[in-house]
Amino acid sequence: MESPPFPKVKLPTIERFDETTDPDDHLSAYKHKMYVQAVDDATRCKNFPATLKGVAQKWFNNLPPDSVNNFTELSILFTSHFVANRQKQKTIMHLDKIIQGPKEALRSFVKRFNLEALQIQYLNAGVAFDAFIRGLRPESFKFELVKKKISTLTEALREVEAFIHATEVCAEAKHPEAKKIKETIQPKKSIPKKAETWAVTSMTTSSKRSKRAEPATSDEPIEFSKDQYSILLKIKDQYELKAPAEKTPYKNKDKRKYCHFHKDCGHETNECKHLKRGLEDLAHKGKMNSYLPQAGRKFQKRDNRQGRRKEDESTDEDVVLVISGGLAAGGPTNRDHKNYLRELAR
Structure with a gap:
């Protein structure tokens, strides 16, 4: 401290340390400022108290005389005394x-x-x-x-x-006008869906005559004997169920809930409406009968060809079938057929 002053030294313009910040950060900032000016070790020691205030300034004033020989010793004393203010070192x-x-x-x-x-x-x-x-x-x-x-x-x-x-x-820019032009040039082809008839039958049917059942149009929800998650684990390798994309942003989803059908968080598997609709579709196709209650309704596929065959075979007793034309109508030619009609008219 008693060494001659270093010529043309500018005090460092840094925030003064008051025991509330990290001592390592303050010491590092001070070293860089003084390094630019290329000062000696004694000058660093002399100017360091000017960067302190409050409790830190009192600490420096209470140092015993002749207790600091160089700036390295002063740095060790400073960081050791204010070690509680050091930030946790990351690894x-x-x-x-x-x-x-x-x-x-x-x-x-x-x-x-x-x-x-x-x-x-x-x-x-x-x-x-x-x-x-x-x-x-x-x-x-x-x-x-x-x-x-x-x-x-x-x-x-x-x-x-x-x-x-x-x-x-x-990245593809979304332009609504360009999308409309593309749809105009290549209109979507409407592919007709294959018509299938599914009939709902009771488990205890005792009708004597088979009547043609109408297609099931009930929108009532189907109750399964097991929960959705258990059914999904059983049938995921048998039937292909495609989960539609979720529109809810990821940040708005409940991270505590997870859906095994969508393979994403936001809701539970047993609460998934998309999975519910998919299972009901399979049930209407007669593929979920093993998961329906025993006393409930079951679904089976209707064969239209067998229904027509049975209707053709079942005829009323009062109907007389008559064959017109051919050899039974007088012959294969028109002339023979006219002669046959005249015979009937007499």
Whole structure:
């Protein structure tokens, strides 16, 4: 402190330390400001008290005389005294927790990763690259990094920039007018659906004569003997059920509930309306009879050809069938047929 003053020294313009911030951050900022001016060690010690205030200023004033020989000793005393204000140092374990979300954009993931990496001291470049690769979703971008044999974080971030730029350029812009023009040029072809007849029959039918059943048009919900989740586990490999896309944004969905039909969060499997409709459609096709209550109704497919055959075979007793034409009507020619009619008229 008694050394001659250093010529032309400008006090560093940094926020004064008052015991409420991180001492390491304050010390690092002070070192950088003084390093620019290329001052000696004694000048660093002399100007350091000017960056303190409050409790920190009192601490410096209470230091015993001749207790500091250089700025390194002063730095150790400063950080040791205010160690309680140090921020928790992050390690590579914190970086391993940075994982790209199911619907998170690549730009957002890289931003979070870089922010976390900057808070880790002495971070190894190879370790950081491994954590970055593990955090990526297994999609096309990760495949491209492995295919190109990218081995450093710097190269990976360069590929990120190029991939984001290409994605934004090639993104399809939604133009309603262009869509209408396309539909006008290529109108949708209406494919007629195959007509199927399904009849509802009771389990205890004792009618003597088979009557033609009308197609079931009831919109009443069907009650199954098991819950939807149990039925889905049993039939998922037998029948193909396609889950429609959910319109609810991911941020508005209830993360505590999960639907095994949509394979997404937001609602429970047993509450899924789309799965309910799909199971009811299968029930109307006679494919869910084993999951219906025993005392309830069952569905079976109606064969129209057999129904017509039975109607043709069942004739009334008062009807007389007459064959007109051919050999029984006088002969195969028109003249023979006219002669036959004259015989009948007499």
